Amino acid sequence: MIRKFISAIGLFGVLFISQAAKAADSADQWLQRFSEAMHNYEYSGVLVYSREGQLDAVELSHDVNDQGEQARLSYLDGLPREFLQEGDRITRKISGEVVTSDLIQGRNPSGRLSGGLEKIKQFYQLQLKGQGRVVGRPAVIVEIVPRDNQRLGYRLWLDKESALLLKSVTLDPLARALETFQFTSFSFTAKNEQAGVSSDEAPLSVAQNILPWLPEGFELFMQKQAVMVSEDHLANMYSWSDGVSTFSVFVEPLRADSLKEGHHQYGATVVVIRSIHEQNQGRVITVVGEIPLHTAQKIAAAF
Known part of the structure; x- marks a missing residue:
């Protein structure tokens, strides 16, 4: 998912980012930090989402607490549309009216890497692809490359300081970009404690x-x-x-x-x-x- 930060320039900031970069120098380590970052920060911002020439602006806020994930996604263009996640329930609204409210049963995959890094590596190769800059922030570029042709690939720009996701490009089997989302404004706040989220999985009645x-x-x-x-x-x-x-x-x-x-x-x-x-x-x-x-x-x- 995605996080935000207000930039500060100075010696302390440079040293802090340098130490964070040293703490993760492989694709595995960066993706592990990314997976953990969702639980360590509250974040919000505006992102643009583009596919096939269509561009949407979306406002997003996200947190994880003892009740699970708490997220709000609102489209800023066209018909007012909103998605709310409260723990295991996802609610969709159009023009302020509830359209659907679905209960997620079992593991919630709304965040990337929900199946665990080792399992994911069975089906994807993880590669570092250099560095970049998104929404004014230094970023590390990580690619998630499928090991077969039954799934898509992803190129991720992770914030150097927090490892939050600043930009994502989805790639087809020929590594061509299918869609992109990228923050245009971004802020995040470190939490005092890591939220304790239950890892229990509700049983599914369907095999x-x-x-x-x-x-x-x-x-x-x-x-x-x-x-x-x-x-x-x-x-x-x-x-x-x-x-x-x-x-x-x-x-x-x-x-x-x-x-x-x-x-x-x-x-x-x-x-x-x-x-x-x-x-x-x-x-x-x-x-x-x-x-x-x-x-x-x-x-x-x-x-």
Whole structure:
């Protein structure tokens, strides 16, 4: 996730940043600091999010306490949209009205590296790519490179002082940029104590093998029955994560007005729709997530 800082120039600041850089001199160490930073700082700011020529401005605030993650994300352009996270519940609002309120069951993958660094290294290579500067702050560039073609890659700019995320670029299997987000204003505050967040995982009532085919390393982290996917349609939703990338599968009855088969891509997010015609009741399978198009197609085709 992301943090902010108010710059200060002086000998003390230079020495402080120098010591922080020495404390982490490998990609593994920087990503470990990044994972821990979310619990050690409160942060907020405005970021820009771009994909396929579209640019959105978003205001974000984030904290972690004894109740879990507390976050607020508000779009500053167009229709007023807001996402609130309070522990295991994520609420979506449009024009101030609650549209959905979902309970996350099991491990919450909303932060990167949620599966643990060692597990992630089974499926991604971690590489240092030099240094940079974002929102006026020195940063270290780390790449998360997939070991197979079933997931996307990421290039991260981590704040040298705090290891908070200042900028992220999502990369396709050919290392081309799909989407970018970057803070344009950023501030953070160190917490007096590291928040104690429970690591207990609520059991899921649906087995991990709900999918006929699942990319290696992905685990089910959320399920919800009867999700409203349109004004007249309800679907069952299941979501998986490998600790870095996530995708969801929606399963609903086939109707005359169901969405047509096909696929779409919006920046790093792909959507694949497949209709299954069965004797009694057909089904529509929709796969949505930050995974390569061919991976989403293979998941849908396995049903």
